[in-house]
Amino acid sequence: MSAEREASEIFEEFKELTPSEFFRRNKQMLGFSGKIRSLTIVFHELITNSIDAAEEAGILPEMVIDLKRIDKDHYILRHQDNGPGIPEPFITKVFCTMFAGSKFRNIQSRGQQGLGCSGCVLLSQMTTGQPVKIRSGYKEGNKIKGVEMTVKMDVKTNQGLILDRKEIELDSTGVSMELHFKDVSYSLSEQGAFEYIRRTMIANPHAKIVFKDPTGSRYIFDRATDEIPPMPKEVLPHPKGVTADDLIFMAKHTDKRRFRSMLTSSLSRMSNKRVDELEEITGIDFNKRPKDMKWEEAEKIVELFQSMDFMAPPTAGLIPIGQEQVEKGMIEILEPEYVKTITRKPKTYKGGVSFVIEAGLAYGGKSGRVVGEQKKAEIMRFANRVPLTFDQGSCGITEALKSIDWKRYGIRDLENAPITVFVNIVSTHVPYMSTGKQSVAPEAEIMQEVRQATMKIARSLQKYLNAKRAAKEEAMRAKVFETLVPVVLKEAAILAERDVPEYIEVMKKVTRNAGILGGATDDE
Amino acid sequence: MSAEREASEIFEEFKELTPSEFFRRNKQMLGFSGKIRSLTIVFHELITNSIDAAEEAGILPEMVIDLKRIDKDHYILRHQDNGPGIPEPFITKVFCTMFAGSKFRNIQSRGQQGLGCSGCVLLSQMTTGQPVKIRSGYKEGNKIKGVEMTVKMDVKTNQGLILDRKEIELDSTGVSMELHFKDVSYSLSEQGAFEYIRRTMIANPHAKIVFKDPTGSRYIFDRATDEIPPMPKEVLPHPKGVTADDLIFMAKHTDKRRFRSMLTSSLSRMSNKRVDELEEITGIDFNKRPKDMKWEEAEKIVELFQSMDFMAPPTAGLIPIGQEQVEKGMIEILEPEYVKTITRKPKTYKGGVSFVIEAGLAYGGKSGRVVGEQKKAEIMRFANRVPLTFDQGSCGITEALKSIDWKRYGIRDLENAPITVFVNIVSTHVPYMSTGKQSVAPEAEIMQEVRQATMKIARSLQKYLNAKRAAKEEAMRAKVFETLVPVVLKEAAILAERDVPEYIEVMKKVTRNAGILGGATDDE
Amino acid sequence: MNRRDFTLAKLKGLGNTIIDDVEKNTVPAVKVPSRGTSNIVYDQDKRYYVLGDRYGQRSLGNVKQIKKVAQMVSMANFCKGLVETQKTATIREMYYVSEGWDVDFGSQDESNLIGEDLEVTLGIAREDLGLMPEEDGASVYGNITIKDDDVEINAAKSGKSGYSISPTIDDVEFVDHDVQRVIAVETMGMFHRMVQEKAYKKFDTLIVGLKGQAARATRRFLKRVNEELHLPVYICNDGDPWGFHIAMVIISGSAKLAHVNHDLATPDAKFMGVTASDIINYDLPTDPLKDIDVLRLKELAKDPRYKNEFWQNEIKKMLKIGKKAEQQSFSKYGLEYVVDTYFPEKLDSM
């Protein structure tokens, strides 16, 4: 038995880690587990950052991506965009400081963890020891400033170290970077980087990506539309969506002097009239300083929110891709025989979080995925236009789609149909199931919307398939009558031992029926 | 289309988050997803902390846990231990600062993320707004100092706020705390808190827990042994287990002046002779300052490590529970009809990470789990004595156990046998599959060890079951002969139309065979 | 009018309705009595299933129906040929012959269905149309002389396996007999047992080996000996729902063949097989009822053919004891027991 030790002795070893140090020890928490997945996550982080940045600046996004294989599992990735660029003072923060970013608002956005770029740099540095080379071109007044930097991450301080810096001349804004990776792997599978780009293009038809793959092949994914989607507005939280903790947090960080004004300015749909009602029912003094708000009071208010009627949350914060744009994206990439898309009206889940479901069905052409020599159906899931590549099995979207009785829509076996099903959920708060943000929780309202949206367009697909079938059948039916009427009459005449009578009139009557199925009853 | 915006304008919204702020937005990353799971994770964090602390101080761990239900999904948890206590200056850090802790060394320990206590406080505060009440008693010289504090977490600064503090008189060292939780749920299921305690007791037979559940029932889980397991020693990393990034990291943070001395002092099994060899082959100047080490050089060295022979890593860092102690734990909790346990010799995976597998099989008694009216087999997985409760399906341990051909060990249908299978993996670096640290990656060497260990004890179980069966059968066989010999002879005599001859001798010879199966050949 | 002329007239009539319609410039349609379950009715007076009066129209103006009409008249002509030349064919042969017609069948099943359609449409049994089933009928042993064409056959002098009822049993004439009754048994094992134990002498009976579910020819034979020779018919089957129902189909006809039950059912035949009461009284070796047996028994309990007290009791009793027994299980008491003891006791009690 070891001798007893005092607490003070034990606590000599006590230390604090920076976020970078922490994630260096726990890289799987950033999604970096498995070689294929790791590379796909890198593509995801860089592409979503580029598109977000271009859109925020009102620019049509365009990327040039070049992935070179140096050795087995060893790659160099060059990623260049045409966004607004990063001002020099922020470059090391964006690339080397974890938990830093511009996406922490109550806003619909593609990424939102503040781990993206810096996570990729961490992975690069951990696996290859290489610094990252960055070029940023950004406007200052009317001029474009250009800077080139070589930067390392100092995990002990969670800060960037500039190894090299020079100013350069650039014609346009944008960021380009060069990263080295080991222990990653490029794959054409459903989980791989190529498929990630392809799906991104479907959900972002206004973007353009030129991709050079490790074999040297160049793929140009052209944009299907020139419309930049409008920027989602930052939207105040809806009363039905806040918790007591949220209220206390707001109260602590507001610049308002009074609780009353804090409420009206921090929550949407919160009129003075509503505040008066609240004050009367709760008996709380709403003129006190926000910081004096007690937890019990916050809880009481939140409870009351649940029973009060509010207008649905404002939907200015939600910018779906749009029915027409999804269609364009699917046509551009899938070249289908038939496509139908839909963008539904905003709904809410958990009482106050609004979301929009968009769905698309493509049939024929390059729809579906080729397995062996067969076409199988494929499901493409997106959240705020970002492809969800992993954890398909546990995703509420998949579950909702599987629960549809596809036979009712003329699709006997979804699995084996040449169909691509597209679903995008748009929300400021997508309820992800797990850390990796790769699957959507099966919230009842979301599942219901996914079903409704998909069934609606499935009905259109069914009509198309039926019409196609019907045209074929009508021609066939006319032929049946022309062939069989003489047969019946010949046989009947032999049976009756009479001559075959004139039957032009009867034949006319009969062929008039070719277009319709009905006629006499038949009880089988 | 929105107007173009400049980069500088966009970066006005740029901010940095503290770890607390970050996890407040991403609590699922701490394992807090789902009501049952959230509470089990809290139990896990607090219990492992208490046991670790007591062991480090050389004290037999003992806890009193009291879970009170206030309302649906609303609980108060009181957790008290007999550890060395926390010195006052560290109290707020332990409970309110994320990424702070004493477990960041290369040492086998139960928890190791530095998220434990502070994570629980974050959850408590987020769901109930309540501060945490803490009492700590700790030795200073020969006196016991006692302090009681009420503390809140300030997520904006990742620091604790002391609301109240007073000194108190205490008889003994230890920490007790009181936490409020909402949105959690107590359950008796395999994933619930009760089962978590039960399994903890099996793997920690030297600990004692008194648990009062929400119905008011008191469970006393007594210790099965008075031996405190020896403290694992901090062990230097083995050359075969380090990456280039690790070397660079060491080089950066060492206090040695030369790379040579850094190597011998930071790695195990790294003699001067080995360093000379390295120097000669690589041609690198090993007398230079560690900080001048280049990545390519580190890579070269690591590559060379892979092809050099080293002694296996020292195993002083690995302290298994021990075959005898596992047995005691299983007997105490399961009261089985038969139990067999094993602790294997250390092995390594990935070339240099050492680990030990311990396995146990309990049959009959309270072994297995009752489903409906049937007994089903249950698998209890542990990593460094900590129960792994979730993600059983994807765990390498489960996979290894399922791959065993149990029929060969006389267990026709493992699923439906009254059996508990215990597996503990002991290692400084357990290769967890995911963030939640609930499943072990299917490393080939680990799977192999789990199989070997389990098959070895399964063979013993088989012998036991066979012996039991054999005793039954022998009695039955003797009876068969006594019944059938006269029948055969009577019928044969009728057939031959002769008298039944005297057959005492033959009967003697035959019944002597009752104990064995063999005899004449029979080719069916 | 004899059966043959009647059949030919019916066939001709089918052709006439179609040609008549055309001459009236209306789209021809053929009335086909419905064989759906809702049109199969148990006739309490006749004590067997008959078809109701619902029917469907097969019109030349409907793309699905015209094909069936074409098949039906082609088949009618084929049958007309058979009847005229006094030949027969199996439905399998007809299926192959139809390859040469202007309209063919997609499968044997399809041609079988049209065959049944033709039967109900004309109200004439398939055998009268010259269409024979593949299956042979039962074996008959005992002192009866029949005439088939110009050959006289005595079923006691046709070998140990007796006289085989052929599909063309309706062409056979009963010349002479010297028996009091007919006992039909389910298996050939029991048939041979009875021949060996000379049951035909002991009970002055014909022995009929059904070989499981009775073929149409067998049912026709049993009906004819019952009605023409006034011989009581006893059916001795295994004590399980399947044995019960083999007997019941002989007695009250099957639902599926409602349109020809007037030619097949023998309402006066009696069940003399193993009952649940026998299982208890004779302490027979049994097998437990399987799920499917229980299901079947419950179905039978609801069937109108089983609506009398005897059957309701026996079904209830069998469900209660949860056991079934084969006829051969009487061998427990020796091979002769069934003939020496069981049958006499059963016959006495009837």
Add this chain to the structure above:
Amino acid sequence: MNRRDFTLAKLKGLGNTIIDDVEKNTVPAVKVPSRGTSNIVYDQDKRYYVLGDRYGQRSLGNVKQIKKVAQMVSMANFCKGLVETQKTATIREMYYVSEGWDVDFGSQDESNLIGEDLEVTLGIAREDLGLMPEEDGASVYGNITIKDDDVEINAAKSGKSGYSISPTIDDVEFVDHDVQRVIAVETMGMFHRMVQEKAYKKFDTLIVGLKGQAARATRRFLKRVNEELHLPVYICNDGDPWGFHIAMVIISGSAKLAHVNHDLATPDAKFMGVTASDIINYDLPTDPLKDIDVLRLKELAKDPRYKNEFWQNEIKKMLKIGKKAEQQSFSKYGLEYVVDTYFPEKLDSM
């Protein structure tokens, strides 16, 4: 010594070996020839399967084996009773009778296995032991007169379905006949076609309706007419692996019954069924080969009984065209075609 006395002597012998062993104070054991696949050998001279010389010992000193010995001697005594009284029983009946023995059977399967053990141990066919199968044999039509007990039967005067071969065919005596050959067909449909088309006259033949896989009694009958009456036997089956094998089992015996093939196989019988070549030459309606057909054909190709050029070619050809055809498919050319055209051509070519 006649068959009956021979059988009784063998039965007695089994009892004697056991009693002798006991008197010598050794633990008795019974030698049971092995029926495992490795002990079933194709005899190139005899042209059928025979048992090899491997055997197992059933000792009273082994707990599993003693039970089998007890069952075997009990069964032997039961059979001795049957032979002595000249009765027969089905194995199903024996199973029920065994309820009264000191050692019983867990299931019908178990008693069947012990029955086969007894056959091979004594080297005597089950029919000689009085144990009859449930199944009846084939139907025979044509001018042959046989005597069963004291009854004479003419198979051309036994009705349209002819004479049924009973399981006790060995007791039958051939009295007279007026035929040149025997043609056996697979289905009763074809049997009736041949009767109707008077094939017995056209070809001076007996017609045998096999009803699928030939029963033991049928095979015994065919062997006897072939050997005792020197009639050539032709077997005319469907053109598929199952039809081929029905014929082959008649010709060369089955592996499973290797111990009695000397009584059952007719090595000089000829296959005259539908071949792959016929399918092509006659342009017959076909069905595609199913997976299981293909598998079966490949098995047959490896079977020693199919090792001659004719079979290898036909199997290869059938696999190549991927099609099979039924005998009745000749009806495509009219009902009479098979008798008027196909059979004469086939017979000519043999």
